[in-house]
Amino acid sequence: MADPTDPRLTPLALSLPATVPFVGPEAQERARGKPFVARLGANESAFGPSPKAIAAMHAAAAGSWQYADPEAHDLRQAIAAHHGIDAAHIMVGEGIDTLLGNLVRLTVAPGDPVVTSAGAYPTFNYHVTGFGGILHTVPYAGDFEDPERLTARAAEVGAKLIYIANPDNPMGSHHGAATIQRMVSHVPDSCLLVLDEAYIDLAPEGTVPFIAPDDDRVIRMRTFSKAYGLAGARVGYAIGPRPLIAAFDRVRNHFGMARISQAAALAALRDQDWLGQVKAMVVAARDRLAGVARDNGLTPLPSATNFVTMDCGQDGAFARQVVKALGEAGIFVRMPFVAPHDRCIRVSCGPDDAIAAFAAALPQALSTARAAS
Amino acid sequence: MADPTDPRLTPLALSLPATVPFVGPEAQERARGKPFVARLGANESAFGPSPKAIAAMHAAAAGSWQYADPEAHDLRQAIAAHHGIDAAHIMVGEGIDTLLGNLVRLTVAPGDPVVTSAGAYPTFNYHVTGFGGILHTVPYAGDFEDPERLTARAAEVGAKLIYIANPDNPMGSHHGAATIQRMVSHVPDSCLLVLDEAYIDLAPEGTVPFIAPDDDRVIRMRTFSKAYGLAGARVGYAIGPRPLIAAFDRVRNHFGMARISQAAALAALRDQDWLGQVKAMVVAARDRLAGVARDNGLTPLPSATNFVTMDCGQDGAFARQVVKALGEAGIFVRMPFVAPHDRCIRVSCGPDDAIAAFAAALPQALSTARAAS
Numbered sequence: 001m002a003d004p005t006d007p008r009l010t011p012l013a014l015s016l017p018a019t020v021p022f023v024g025p026e027a028q029e030r031a032r033g034k035p036f037v038a039r040l041g042a043n044e045s046a047f048g049p050s051p052k053a054i055a056a057m058h059a060a061a062a063g064s065w066q067y068a069d070p071e072a073h074d075l076r077q078a079i080a081a082h083h084g085i086d087a088a089h090i091m092v093g094e095g096i097d098t099l100l101g102n103l104v105r106l107t108v109a110p111g112d113p114v115v116t117s118a119g120a121y122p123t124f125n126y127h128v129t130g131f132g133g134i135l136h137t138v139p140y141a142g143d144f145e146d147p148e149r150l151t152a153r154a155a156e157v158g159a160k161l162i163y164i165a166n167p168d169n170p171m172g173s174h175h176g177a178a179t180i181q182r183m184v185s186h187v188p189d190s191c192l193l194v195l196d197e198a199y200i201d202l203a204p205e206g207t208v209p210f211i212a213p214d215d216d217r218v219i220r221m222r223t224f225s226k227a228y229g230l231a232g233a234r235v236g237y238a239i240g241p242r243p244l245i246a247a248f249d250r251v252r253n254h255f256g257m258a259r260i261s262q263a264a265a266l267a268a269l270r271d272q273d274w275l276g277q278v279k280a281m282v283v284a285a286r287d288r289l290a291g292v293a294r295d296n297g298l299t300p301l302p303s304a305t306n307f308v309t310m311d312c313g314q315d316g317a318f319a320r321q322v323v324k325a326l327g328e329a330g331i332f333v334r335m336p337f338v339a340p341h342d343r344c345i346r347v348s349c350g351p352d353d354a355i356a357a358f359a360a361a362l363p364q365a366l367s368t369a370r371a372a373s
Numbered sequence: 374m375a376d377p378t379d380p381r382l383t384p385l386a387l388s389l390p391a392t393v394p395f396v397g398p399e400a401q402e403r404a405r406g407k408p409f410v411a412r413l414g415a416n417e418s419a420f421g422p423s424p425k426a427i428a429a430m431h432a433a434a435a436g437s438w439q440y441a442d443p444e445a446h447d448l449r450q451a452i453a454a455h456h457g458i459d460a461a462h463i464m465v466g467e468g469i470d471t472l473l474g475n476l477v478r479l480t481v482a483p484g485d486p487v488v489t490s491a492g493a494y495p496t497f498n499y500h501v502t503g504f505g506g507i508l509h510t511v512p513y514a515g516d517f518e519d520p521e522r523l524t525a526r527a528a529e530v531g532a533k534l535i536y537i538a539n540p541d542n543p544m545g546s547h548h549g550a551a552t553i554q555r556m557v558s559h560v561p562d563s564c565l566l567v568l569d570e571a572y573i574d575l576a577p578e579g580t581v582p583f584i585a586p587d588d589d590r591v592i593r594m595r596t597f598s599k600a601y602g603l604a605g606a607r608v609g610y611a612i613g614p615r616p617l618i619a620a621f622d623r624v625r626n627h628f629g630m631a632r633i634s635q636a637a638a639l640a641a642l643r644d645q646d647w648l649g650q651v652k653a654m655v656v657a658a659r660d661r662l663a664g665v666a667r668d669n670g671l672t673p674l675p676s677a678t679n680f681v682t683m684d685c686g687q688d689g690a691f692a693r694q695v696v697k698a699l700g701e702a703g704i705f706v707r708m709p710f711v712a713p714h715d716r717c718i719r720v721s722c723g724p725d726d727a728i729a730a731f732a733a734a735l736p737q738a739l740s741t742a743r744a745a746s
Contacts, residue, residue, distance in 0.1 A: 007563045008533055009620060010482040016623040024628075026442035039439065048438045057437065057633065061430035064605040064637065065421045066412065067598075069399035094467065097626050109383040130624050160381055190380045225440075232437040232632030247382060250389040251503050253470050255397075258631040259605030260430065264437065 012110060012132050021122040025332045037330035038354040043169065043199075043307045045229035046350035047281050049264065050274035053230065056267035060260045068259035075266050079237055082269060089213035089239055091248045094256050096198055096221045096236040101127045102252050103219065103238070107160050107192060108133035115154045116163040117145045119170070119338030121196065124163050133160070140341070143171045143301055143309075147183035155188040162187065165196040167203050170336040170346050172303035180209040187217040192244075195220045198236075199305040201227035201275065202282055207304060214241045226306055227278055228268045233261035282306045285349035292359040296366060298345075306349045309336070312366075314373070316342030321369035329361040385483060385505050394495040398705045410703035411727040416542065416572075416680045418602035419723035420654050422637065423647035426603065429640035433633045441632035448639050452610055455642060462586035462612055464621045467629050469571055469594045469609040474500045475625050476592065476611070480533050480565060481506035488527045489536040490518045492543070492711030494569065497536050506533070513714070516544045516674055516682075520556035528561040535560065538569040540576050543709040543719050545676035553582040560590040565617075568593045571609075572678040574600035574648065575655055580677060587614045599679055600651055601641045606634035655679045658722035665732040669739060671718075679722045682709070685739075687746070689715030694742035702734035 006014075025042065029035050039046065048054075072092040080087035093099040100123065108114060110132030116124060118137035128135055136157050138149040145168050154162045164183070167174035175183075180195065187193045197220055200208055211218050219240035225231035234257070238245065268274070289308040290300035299311040312319045319335050322345055326333055335345045347358060379387075398415065402408050412419065421427075445465040453460035466472040473496065481487060483505030489497060491510035501508055509530050511522040518541050527535045537556070540547035548556075553568065560566045570593055573581060584591050592613035598604035607630070611618065641647070662681040663673035672684040685692045692708050695718055699706050708718045720731060 006616060006620075008480050008565050010478075010480060010485075012482065013479045013620065013623060018619065018622060020443070020622055020627050022443070022627070024440065024443045026446060027444060030446065042440055044440060045438050048435060054434045054437075057434035058431050061427045061434070061637075062421060064427075064430065065418050065602040067397070067415055067417060067604045070393070070395070070397045071400060073399060073403065094626070094629055097628060101626060105383075106386045107381050107383060109385065112383075192381050229438040231440045234629060234631050243379060246391065247379075247386060249391060249393055250386060253467070253474060254393050254395070255470060256467055256607060258607050258634055260633060261631055264434075 016130060021126045028327060028332065032328070036332040038350065038357040039332050040348040040350050040354055040358060041332040041334040042231070043226060043305070043348045044231045045226060045278060045306060046348070046354055047229060047278050049229035050268045050271035052271045052274070053228075053264045053268040056263045057260050060263040064259055066259055067255050068257045068262050070254035072257060072262055075262050078266055078269050083239065085213045085239070088242045089245055091238045091240075091245045092257070093236055093238070093248075093252065094234040095225060096196065096223050097123050098234070098256070099221060099236055099238050100124050100194070102248050103194065104128055104131050104133065104161070105251050106247050113157040113159045114161045114163070115150055115157065115159040117150065119336055119341050120145065120163060121165060121169065122337065124194070140171070143341070144168070144173045144175065147175065147179060148186070151183060151186035151188065154191050159188070159191050161192050161194055163194045163196065165198065167199040167207070167304035169199065169305065170309060171341060172301055172305045172307055172309045174203050174207055174304035176206050177209040181211070184209070184211060184215065184217055193218045197221060198223045198226050202279060202306050203304040213239055216241050219244060224265045224268055227275055227282070228265070229278065230261070230264055230268055233264045234258065235261050235265040282349045285355060288352070288355050289347055289349065292355065292362060295359075296362050301344070307346055308349070309344045309346045311344050314343060318369055318373050319343055319345050321372045322365050325365035325368040326358070326361055329365060331358050331361045333358075389503060394499045401700060401705065405701070409705040411723065411730040412705050413721040413723050413727055413731060414705040414707040415604070416599060416678070416721045417604045418599060418651060418679060419721070419727055420602060420651050422602035423641045423644035425644045425647070426637045426641040429636045430633050433636040437632055439632055440628050441630045441635050443627035445630060445635055448635050451639055451642050456612065458586045458612070461615045462618055464611045464613075464618045465630070466609055466611070466621075466625065467607040468598060469569065469596050470496050471607070471629070472594060472609055472611050473497050473567070475621050476567065477501055477504050477506065477534070478624050479620050486530040486532045487534045487536070488523055488530065488532040490523065492709055492714050493518065493536060494538060494542065495710065497567070513544070516714070517541070517546045517548065520548065520552060521559070524556060524559035524561065527564050532561070532564050534565050534567055536567045536569065538571065540572040540580070540677035542572065542678065543682060544714060545674055545678045545680060545682045547576050547580055547677035549579050550582040554584070557582070557584060557588065557590055566591045570594060571596045571599050575652060575679050576677040586612055589614050592617060597638045597641055600648055600655070601638070602651065603634070603637055603641055606637045607631065608634050608638040655722045658728060661725070661728050662720055662722065665728065665735060668732075669735050674717070680719050681722070682717045682719045684717050687716060691742055691746050692716055692718050694745045695738050698738035698741040699731070699734055702738060704731050704734045706731070
């Protein structure tokens with residue numbers, strides 16, 4: 001804990017909680033004294049990255065004595081070509097988390113209002129609070145983020161930013177392209193919509209909205225951490241209007257990206273065949289996880305992502321017991337933080353053996369949770 | 374360029390220049406249409422990382438679908454054991470640049486004064502300006518940073534931070550341990566000394582000061598980018614008092630580090646034999662570079678780092694011509710930004726073939742510069 005009387009910390013730094021958005025599974029493994037049997041809690045892609053991305057990392061390892069290109073030129077050009085837009089609309093960074101932090105720093109001064117859904121991405125909230133912004137939340141509409149209330153609330157409080165993830169984490173739900181396009185048309189003047197599309201590669205046809213890259217109302221976030229299976233490489237990118245993308249150069253850590261990660265992401269992007277295979281494996285794993293849920297009396301929610309959120313039919317205390325018991329049995333899963341969604345557990349897709357380990361552990365975990373409640 | 378009228382950027386963001394601390398060599402390579410023959414401009418270690426670090430990266434590549442441990446537990450423990458201190462005094466981050474950014478964010482509010490030397494590390498200055506701090510500079514004493522003037526100036530302006538690098542970049546000079554220890558004793562109350570020891574592994578015996586890790590007046594910065602040859606992996610660490618180290622958790626990007634980089638740094642730290650070999654290669658390369666300088670009528674400055682700063686004996690305009698002509702000949706070097714040090718060029722150590730390429734290109738580059746001036 002920082003000394004709250006240390007006069008060298010800024011008033012803002014002194015005001016911040018010492019909490020962190022997520023505890024890593026490694027910390028839990030150290031606490032239990034052995035590794036997890038199945039790692040299904042962080043929506044990582046246990047199907048792994050493209051073999052070509054792995055080969056690119058092997059080839060790039062010895063060259064790690066060199067700093068990465070601070071402009072990530074080759075990767076940025078490849079991403080631009082992939083989307084059929086100009087590279088001036090693309091900012092590459094060390095994962096969406098870093099890009100969100102930079103964006104909040106650029107747009108949110110202390111006291112500025114920001115709108116998000118109650119129970120949406122904690123790391124976004126961490127950045128807003130960390131730069132002194134004031135969070136205003138709106139409830140989900142059932143298991144869906146509520147675009148109309150988000151934009152309405154933004155107009156009401158004069159928000160600088162609105163955050164929405166489509167598909168959504170932690171509920172796995174999604175809105176179709178038309179709904180998001182309508183939301184964009186309702187973004188108030190002097191506000192920017194942050195459209196987090198971390199899971200978009202795994203969503204059904206018709207989910208990707210058409211938004212012109214120079215549309216001044218939106219910045220989109222994409223990542224190599226989910227479908228591309230490179231969470232540990234830290235590569236994400238933003239798509240937005242040129243002046244906003246250029247503004248990142250005023251605050252970002254220009255040499256912050258690992259050289260090997262640029263090489264990995266470039267190879268991953270070029271292997272769309274692998275991405276197609278992952279999508280098919282994710283669809284099959286979602287079905288399998290849904291079956292496990294139903295076999296155990298849980299209700300699997302429809303998912304447009306690489307995880308399945310399962311309604312345990314009871315309260316947050318019960319679901320927390322289930323997550324705890326699963327953890328003790330060697331199965332790492334997480335759950336939504338906020339009611340009413342915390343009635344659910346959230347299980348990432350993975351290969352058959354991981355799902356089988358989850359299926360084997362779930363009945364006992366539910367019994368344990370029932371006994372404890 | 375960001376639109377200076379965009380009402381969604383903060384006043385601070387709008388006030389920042391669009392400049393970046395360094396242009397990467399890759400941008401220069403793209404401009405000249407071919408790669409550099411010798412990459413001796415960024416004080417990278419062209420001797421490469423430990424073969425064991427490369428092997429660790431190969432072994433870790435396929436696991437890049439997993440996020441890295443946000444606590445970097447194993448690496449932090451190993452660093453702590455290496456220094457014989459508790460891991461609570463260690464914060465690991467994505468290179469010193471990231472740690473400096475976090476530190477400035479924690480300590481410097483808009484308008485807060487910060488003291489550094491005129492011509493010292495531009496990226497530190499970038500962070501201070503980026504968070505609204507006010508830079509106060511003191512001149513070097515010849516080719517050395519001036520500890521007494523730095524602390525005196527800090528007292529005068531009420532600085533939150535003092536920055537000093539020992540050994541120094543870009544001059545390659547260093548102070549002995551006793552001088553730095555005396556400097557620590559002069560740090561004013563309510564001020565923190567940032568002791569950047571990026572090059573300390575390459576300095577002569579007697580350079581590492583004794584500073585207790587819980588000394589409240591100092592935070593030290595170390596890196597795997599220089600002697601360990603892992604600039605592209607982005608791994609640095611801070612050593613400081615527990616409350617200050619803990620404060621990083623309030624603002625840092627917990628999942629910001631590449632998983633493969635943690636593995637690489639851990640293996641590199643464990644291979645002290647390789648570090649010893651690199652030190653010997655750096656000493657030999659410094660001698661060789663000094664010889665090349667003298668052969669061409671330049672004055673090599675003594676160096677406690679992995680680069681040699683060479684006094685061209687004329688002004689900044691002349692040295693800039695030399696750097697430009699070397700670049701056109703395929704030799705990437707840099708130079709100090711600020712007078713009077715910009716009379717020099719700065720050449721990184723490297724293997725024989727790279728130094729030979731530099732030696733072959735230098736006479737013509739000097740002739741070109743003389744003709745232009």
